[in-house]
Amino acid sequence: MREFILYSRNGVTSSGFSIEDLPGSGGRMDLVCRCIISALWISDTLRENTRIYVSLNGPPTPPVSLLFDGYKLKKISPDERNVAIWIKKALEYSDIAADIWTETHDGIYISKLDFEALLDEVDGTNIYVLDERGENIREVEFGMTPVFVLGDNMGLPKDIRDLLEDRFGKKISVGPKSYFSSQTVTLVHNELDRRIER
Amino acid sequence: MREFILYSRNGVTSSGFSIEDLPGSGGRMDLVCRCIISALWISDTLRENTRIYVSLNGPPTPPVSLLFDGYKLKKISPDERNVAIWIKKALEYSDIAADIWTETHDGIYISKLDFEALLDEVDGTNIYVLDERGENIREVEFGMTPVFVLGDNMGLPKDIRDLLEDRFGKKISVGPKSYFSSQTVTLVHNELDRRIER
Numbered sequence: 001m002r003e004f005i006l007y008s009r010n011g012v013t014s015s016g017f018s019i020e021d022l023p024g025s026g027g028r029m030d031l032v033c034r035c036i037i038s039a040l041w042i043s044d045t046l047r048e049n050t051r052i053y054v055s056l057n058g059p060p061t062p063p064v065s066l067l068f069d070g071y072k073l074k075k076i077s078p079d080e081r082n083v084a085i086w087i088k089k090a091l092e093y094s095d096i097a098a099d100i101w102t103e104t105h106d107g108i109y110i111s112k113l114d115f116e117a118l119l120d121e122v123d124g125t126n127i128y129v130l131d132e133r134g135e136n137i138r139e140v141e142f143g144m145t146p147v148f149v150l151g152d153n154m155g156l157p158k159d160i161r162d163l164l165e166d167r168f169g170k171k172i173s174v175g176p177k178s179y180f181s182s183q184t185v186t187l188v189h190n191e192l193d194r195r196i197e198r
Numbered sequence: 199m200r201e202f203i204l205y206s207r208n209g210v211t212s213s214g215f216s217i218e219d220l221p222g223s224g225g226r227m228d229l230v231c232r233c234i235i236s237a238l239w240i241s242d243t244l245r246e247n248t249r250i251y252v253s254l255n256g257p258p259t260p261p262v263s264l265l266f267d268g269y270k271l272k273k274i275s276p277d278e279r280n281v282a283i284w285i286k287k288a289l290e291y292s293d294i295a296a297d298i299w300t301e302t303h304d305g306i307y308i309s310k311l312d313f314e315a316l317l318d319e320v321d322g323t324n325i326y327v328l329d330e331r332g333e334n335i336r337e338v339e340f341g342m343t344p345v346f347v348l349g350d351n352m353g354l355p356k357d358i359r360d361l362l363e364d365r366f367g368k369k370i371s372v373g374p375k376s377y378f379s380s381q382t383v384t385l386v387h388n389e390l391d392r393r394i395e396r
Binding site: 022023034038041042043045079081153174175177178183186187190193 | 220221239241243277279280351373375376377378381385388391
């Protein structure tokens with residue numbers, strides 16, 4: 001089992017955004033979609049062993065969290081527009097979302113959990129924080145259910161970084177360049193694919 | 199310098215496709231867009247040392263080739279919809295495209311060159327073909343201007359594979375899974391990023 005948590009600073013928290021303008025009206029929802037695609041699909045097959053949580057912290061009513069579960073997902077095609085449509089449908093439930101998960105479609109869930117609460121949902125002893133200054137991922141030993149935390153194009157805010165430090169999140173790096181969040185997800189998956197199946 | 203050539207079996211060759219339906223009406227133009235994004239951007243910066251050629255072989259008038267040059271590209275944002283809009287604009291020139299390149303926007307070119315002619319455009323002594331059964335990329339020594347050839351979701355057709363064999367294309371693999379073409383591009387870049395800058 002592999003889990004990702006994406007912290008999106010400006011990802012909007014209502015369904016009012018435009019599918020025709022994901023970067024602007026969605027608060028870089030294009031980036032969120034690409035991360036979900038990288039996390040859950042390889043060559044049109046779902047990665048059933050993977051989940052991705054998205055912590056949305058943009059207007060109008062942050063926080064909202066989404067969960068896409070590769071094991072349960074159905075009928076979703078891996079292109080930005082299609083994934084965005086499903087996010088939009090999920091966000092129609094943001095008014096009634098609570099501190100427990102509401103399933104809005106097979107394998108898609110919404111809640112009002114904040115980022116810290118997401119850390120309580122996962123295996124807190126196996127947290128890896130994607131950071132350009134972290135240890136080379138190729139040298140890192142992973143636990144059985146690793147959780148990978150990454151930020152959006154603006155990176156993780158200081159309070160979130162401090163929180164991850166308190167939780168003993170280990171900083172790891174996927175390479176000498178500053179990659180897109182979705183590219184980072186791909187590089188993490190590939191490294192794990194090359195080891196014993198998790 | 200790094201170059202990619204994407205062979206798209208069904209990518210349409212006129213501008214008549216719908217931005218709202220890139221997978222269907224565009225002949226998996228969503229995949230083409232994601233490959234271009236993976237090839238030319240990292241974290242909102244252009245990879246100025248990279249070019250990607252796309253060989254479109256779908257209806258109505260194949261072949262058409264596109265070239266996106268990271269060194270010259272301007273004013274394009276790296277999301278599927280935006281890249282698709284620029285492809286559509288380029289394909290408006292498909293009727294007048296010829297065996298030489300026509301620049302349709304800064305860093306975007308169109309021609310009637312077929313896949314084989316694209317191989318004549320690049321450094322033919324440094325061709326690497328992405329193939330699941332190829333040599334592990336982490337073990338491969340690359341020349342100074344490597345050219346990476348990859349297929350779309352349907353893989354490379356037999357005649358193209360034969361052609362690449364005739365040209366001494368070396369088969370390389372990015373890992374033990376079958377990845378999206380765009381994920382493959384990311385994995386190739388990362389491996390080169392980790393070596394001496396090319």
